[in-house]
Amino acid sequence: MSSIDRENSLLMYRLKRQLEELMTKEGRGTELVSLYIPPGRPISEVMNNLRQEYSTSANIKSDRTRKNVQAAIDRVMQRLKLFRETPPTGLAIFAGAIPQGEPGSERMETYVVIPPEPIGISYYGCDAHFFTAPLEELLKEKDTYGILLIDSSGATYATLKGRRLEVLHEITSGIPGKHRAGGQSARRFERLREMELNDFFHRAGRHANELFLSIKDLKGIVIGGPGPTKYDFAKGDYLNYVLKENIITILDTSYIGEQGLREVVAKAGEIIRGVRHLRERELVQYFLFQIGHDTGLATYGEGEVREQLEKGAVKTLLVSEALGLFRVFVRCSSCDYRETFTVTKRELQAFEMKIQSTQCPKCNASSLTIERSIDIIDELAELAEKTGAQVEVISKETEEGEMLLKSFGGIAALLRYV
Ligand SMILES: [Zn+2]
Numbered sequence: 001m002s003s004i005d006r007e008n009s010l011l012m013y014r015l016k017r018q019l020e021e022l023m024t025k026e027g028r029g030t031e032l033v034s035l036y037i038p039p040g041r042p043i044s045e046v047m048n049n050l051r052q053e054y055s056t057s058a059n060i061k062s063d064r065t066r067k068n069v070q071a072a073i074d075r076v077m078q079r080l081k082l083f084r085e086t087p088p089t090g091l092a093i094f095a096g097a098i099p100q101g102e103p104g105s106e107r108m109e110t111y112v113v114i115p116p117e118p119i120g121i122s123y124y125g126c127d128a129h130f131f132t133a134p135l136e137e138l139l140k141e142k143d144t145y146g147i148l149l150i151d152s153s154g155a156t157y158a159t160l161k162g163r164r165l166e167v168l169h170e171i172t173s174g175i176p177g178k179h180r181a182g183g184q185s186a187r188r189f190e191r192l193r194e195m196e197l198n199d200f201f202h203r204a205g206r207h208a209n210e211l212f213l214s215i216k217d218l219k220g221i222v223i224g225g226p227g228p229t230k231y232d233f234a235k236g237d238y239l240n241y242v243l244k245e246n247i248i249t250i251l252d253t254s255y256i257g258e259q260g261l262r263e264v265v266a267k268a269g270e271i272i273r274g275v276r277h278l279r280e281r282e283l284v285q286y287f288l289f290q291i292g293h294d295t296g297l298a299t300y301g302e303g304e305v306r307e308q309l310e311k312g313a314v315k316t317l318l319v320s321e322a323l324g325l326f327r328v329f330v331r332c333s334s335c336d337y338r339e340t341f342t343v344t345k346r347e348l349q350a351f352e353m354k355i356q357s358t359q360c361p362k363c364n365a366s367s368l369t370i371e372r373s374i375d376i377i378d379e380l381a382e383l384a385e386k387t388g389a390q391v392e393v394i395s396k397e398t399e400e401g402e403m404l405l406k407s408f409g410g411i412a413a414l415l416r417y418v
Helices: 008-024 043-059 063-081 133-139 186-212 229-235 241-245 257-266 268-292 302-311 348-356 376-386 399-408
Strands: 032-037 091-098 107-113 123-127 144-151 154-161 164-172 218-225 247-252 298-300 314-320 325-332 338-344 368-375 390-394 411-415
Touching (some): 008 107, 008 133, 008 390, 032 043, 032 063, 043 063, 063 091, 144 229, 144 257, 144 268, 154 186, 154 257, 164 186, 186 229, 247 268, 268 298, 268 314, 268 390, 268 399, 268 411, 302 376, 302 411, 314 376, 314 399, 325 376, 338 348, 348 368, 368 376, 376 390, 390 399, 399 411
Parallel strands (some): 144 218, 314 390
Antiparallel strands (some): 032 091, 032 123
């Protein structure tokens, strides 16, 4: 059973951001080219196909569309040439003339995406939009969760994968209701009932172990049911320790059986987000503990974290997904003076304009240029990668994530040493 994908939060953040950008792009006609190459497919083979597509596109009637399609294919081929072989997870390239305003303002844009997980699709297509569905698929939930509903009358076992529910098994306890037969003493009745319940719990646990432990990608289990029985079962020694350690949540449902399962499915989104957020919350809580106890093993704020990153002292970098900051590298083309700025996404354009009309503080020439502007998460991640620090992108969907952003500026670090 695997725990949460730890290294993937940065890759997933990048993919989400790239997708958001790609999905806003629209061509004037069916002239945006999308290409997907599955792992293992030789680049040379794809090149041959593209050459063929290029000659086929000569038949396109509209002059403008033909010109744009051919230019896009050309761009894709240029980018493809930079790869000796297809990356282990495959490759996606998008190119097309994107209108910037009135007709004639189109600018050729190219995007290369190396998927964080293997993409098995081989595809070439031309449309008014980029074809992003295979990448969107990667962001969807694919993990399997075990569901166990239990009360004193029986237990229901099922799996939940995405939104798909599969009932595995149902058992009944055979324990009579709470009404004792005439002549039986109340104490004896209770003792007997307890013993029967204990036997049933053991049986229910054995079934759970058999059914759930063999599932390969099981992310964890959810226990549900009406009343307190489910808590007694979860606390006791009935489940294999692997399952016990991976109880994601214990839910109240009104029923066991199919109706109870439906209640769990209705809460599935909550459960799945819960798993993702668990790791984030643990990390931020650990950070807060270090700060609160003044251990010296944590720090925050852009400047301080950057300094520690450069020293190689950072073990884990925590950055808020909602930072919205850019790092702008400015250089003077006459005296090579360099300066770097942190700017909000909203200010970015105005800042870039302003720089062009600003004099160099060293030589006074009006020759400042922007070398590059990048998302600060990528820039800090580059620094982190150089020194082997882990990067965790934290959503703001938890109280802890919100706190990281609001109280600590959204940039923090756990350090290797004091
Ligand atoms: Zn200068």
